[in-house]
Amino acid sequence: MLPFDIEYYRPDTIEEAVKLYRRLRENNQEPVFYGGGTELLTRARLQDVHYDAVIDLKNIPEVRIHGQKGDWLEFGAGLRLTDLADQNLWPLLTATADRIADHTTRGQITLGGNLLSTIPYREISLPFLLMDEAEALIATDNGIERRPMADLTSDSFIKPGEFLVSVRVNGGEAKGVAYRSHKMTRQDWIDYPLVTVAVIKRPDGSIRAAFSGWAGFPFVSSEVNRILSDTSRSPRRRAQQAVSHMPVKALEDLHGRREYREFVTEYTLAQILDELEDD
Amino acid sequence: MREFTQPEQVSLTINNEPRTVVAYPGETLLYTLRGDSLGLTGAKPGCENGDCGACTVLVDGVPVKSCLVLTAEVEDHHITTVEGLREAPIQKAFLDHMAFQCGYCTSGFLMLGHALSQHVDRADEGRRTEWLRSNICRCTSYQEIADAVTETCSSLE
Incomplete structure (x- = not known):
């Protein structure tokens, strides 16, 4: 039971949802778009967030698309993380999704909910951040707009009143890479990450890495990617260099001290690079 | 569009029996199941934060933590509790x-x-x-x- 009263709406179309949000705001209400609800319900119980109305998007067909259309792999924002794993359309996405929360909760967390979470990890974004061709379809007052997934962490990626409909990536690019996705936790298997690292090796041999848990947001770094791709150095040396050239300092929090995060990230990167040498 | 702005009747199939309960829009499935109307207290409130799983029930055969689901979300769905x-x-x-x-x-x-x-x-x-x-x-x-x-x-x- 939530500690405050809310209204619940389940629109059937994108247009209905966008108009409803606008109408509720005009009535001075605080609506939120609702996917799986795991974050909104837990934060409400902690009285960490307040809203007057939830707009449940799960009944909108475009939010549940899941498949390949032409060159694109399409993933609706309302897909559960277990849906991604069950269909396994993109193995790197499955590998990352399968280490978020626990199995039952993954059956409730949605792709869109994790991508746009206020919790800093947003691990499901890592595979998308590694791709050249990855874009989000966002419902706005002006219809559907396409925005690059590379802008996910910018303030302008999604504005109040807009919601994520789906994400798509170029299927050839997404499936044409060797990959690893490792989540490292301090102690328990089910926990927030010290760091989650997703790494791809592209057909030309270059390496890209995306990180969650290191900072308050997921990120990629062209400088780090350049270092990781320099095969004139050993995997261990590249991992050391990468960690010392991160664009932001590692977090220091309850999950681990900065030095420990750096150590775990370096160790994980070296292990992944070693494995990818053989792929 | 389904609009649910005050307590009202929600239809659920619980343990293969069609049931109608009055629920608030912000009411979790756990609360509805354990309430006086249904009295299905097999699902336990533990952490009520999605961590412990004591409140796990099945929705259309899939395990869910009923503290993390609004009753309004599972309207017209099949719920199985331990009593079933x-x-x-x-x-x-x-x-x-x-x-x-x-x-x-x-x-x-x-x-x-x-x-x-x-x-x-x-x-x-x-x-x-x-x-x-x-x-x-x-x-x-x-x-x-x-x-x-x-x-x-x-x-x-």
């Missing part, structure tokens, strides 16, 4: 393996194990371990619980 298992193999296995101590987490684990046994084609050891990590037993009966779930899945193969 009715001597399912997982229950006998729990008895045979004494897979409980205080029993508070038991109904959640039973629902998880029952759902897993219904997906027996996928219930290899890795899958079982992964599913069972969703719930917490404060008394640490994990080995006995895993044994009971393994036996149930094996017997149905």
Whole structure:
């Protein structure tokens, strides 16, 4: 039971949802778009967030698309993380999704909910951040707009009143890479990450890495990617260099001290690079 | 569009019986199940934060933590609670393996194990371990619980 009263709406179309949000705001209400609800319900119980109305998007067909259309792999924002794993359309996405929360909760967390979470990890974004061709379809007052997934962490990626409909990536690019996705936790298997690292090796041999848990947001770094791709150095040396050239300092929090995060990230990167040498 | 702005009737199928309950828009499924109207207290409130799994029930055969679902979301869906298992193999296995101590987490684990046994084609050891990590037993009966779930899945193969 939530500690405050809310209204619940389940629109059937994108247009209905966008108009409803606008109408509720005009009535001075605080609506939120609702996917799986795991974050909104837990934060409400902690009285960490307040809203007057939830707009449940799960009944909108475009939010549940899941498949390949032409060159694109399409993933609706309302897909559960277990849906991604069950269909396994993109193995790197499955590998990352399968280490978020626990199995039952993954059956409730949605792709869109994790991508746009206020919790800093947003691990499901890592595979998308590694791709050249990855874009989000966002419902706005002006219809559907396409925005690059590379802008996910910018303030302008999604504005109040807009919601994520789906994400798509170029299927050839997404499936044409060797990959690893490792989540490292301090102690328990089910926990927030010290760091989650997703790494791809592209057909030309270059390496890209995306990180969650290191900072308050997921990120990629062209400088780090350049270092990781320099095969004139050993995997261990590249991992050391990468960690010392991160664009932001590692977090220091309850999950681990900065030095420990750096150590775990370096160790994980070296292990992944070693494995990818053989792929 | 479904609009639900005040307490009103919600139709659910619970343990294969059609039921109608009055629920608030912000009411969780856990609260509705345990309320006076239904009185299904098998689903236990533990952390009410999605961590412990004591409130696990099945929605259309899939385990969910009922503290993390609004009743309005599962309108017209099929809900199975521990009261609806009715001597399912997982229950006998729990008895045979004494897979409980205080029993508070038991109904959640039973629902998880029952759902897993219904997906027996996928219930290899890795899958079982992964599913069972969703719930917490404060008394640490994990080995006995895993044994009971393994036996149930094996017997149905």
